[in-house]
Amino acid sequence: MSDLADDYRRHGFSGRLGMGERPAVLVIDVCAAYLTDGSPLRAPVEAAVRATATLVARARTAGSPVVFTRVGYRPGSAEGGLFRRKVPALSVFEEGNPLGDFLAEPAPAPGEVVVVKQYASAFHGTSLAATLTVLGVDTVLVTGLTTSGCVRASATDALQHGFRPLVVADACGDRDPRLHEANLLDLDAKYADVIDLDAALAALRRATRPS
Template sequence: MSDLADDYRRHGFAATLGPGRSPAVLVVDVCAAYLTDGSPLRAPVEDAVAAALTLVTRARERGRPVVFTRVSYRPGTADGGLFRRKVPALAAFEEGNPMGAFLPALAPAAGEVVITKQYASAFHGTSLAATLTAEGIDTLCVAGLTTSGCVRATATDALQHGFRPLVVADACGDRDPRLHEANLLDLDAKYADVVDLAAALAVLD
């Protein structure tokens, strides 16, 4: 991967955006479905969730906004359209299914924004961009699940909406480390700054 990253840089990719002046933490879809044995979405993401908790804790300590996203579909409806047809496992996020619940240790606190979505990007068809703009937020420290799916889509759309996406590598996870690493490489080349947890904590400070 390092050779490919070097090649990207030689050809004019992977410039650094850097943080702006008003960061927030965006926690993408961290829920029971990814941590419950027997779930079709189960993935080895325990370390990523622990890092996301560290990130959220620091943001709260520093008075930085924290925004959570969740996926939710009404049973028997066309919510999610072709996305649900493409990924039948998304049935885990139907209303009433405990797989869609936030984790007890990593759940929205009183007053924190929760964005409910039906597609991969937290910006698609939601009020997220307007909410961030109203709060004066210009930088998103992005954590969550999964790196190749909703994290990638959200970080890409963040850039396209004029926000600086800092994807926190340690605080994101996927079904396979190869997917995780490949998508981080490509995000860093084209759409986001990929940073480690220590760097993200420094931004929040």
């Protein structure tokens, strides 16, 4: 992986976007489906979930916005279209299935924005970009599940909507570490800055609003 990262840099990739003045934490689809044995989406993401909870707590202390996303489909509807045909396991996100529920931690606090989506990107077909603009956000610290799927799609769309995406590597997870690492490498080369949890926590500390 390090050789590939060097090759990207030599050929003009991997520029730095950096932190803006107003970050928000974007929590992508952290729900029971990824942590429940027997779920078709079960993945070894416990460490990523803990890191996400730590980052969410710091953001709240700093006064930075926290936005959660979840996938939701009405049973029998055409919502999700070809995405649901391609990934039948997405049926776990039909309304009423507890696998689509948020965890005890992290979970949305009263007043925090929850974006319900039907596709991979948190921006596609939702009001997320408008909401972030109203909040004055210029940077999104992207966390959640999974790195190769909804995290990648959301980070790419954040860039395309004019927000600086900083993907927090420790706070994202996938079905296999090879998928996780490969997608982080490619995101860092083309669409986002990939940072670790300590860097994300420090950035939120610097962004703390004066009392």
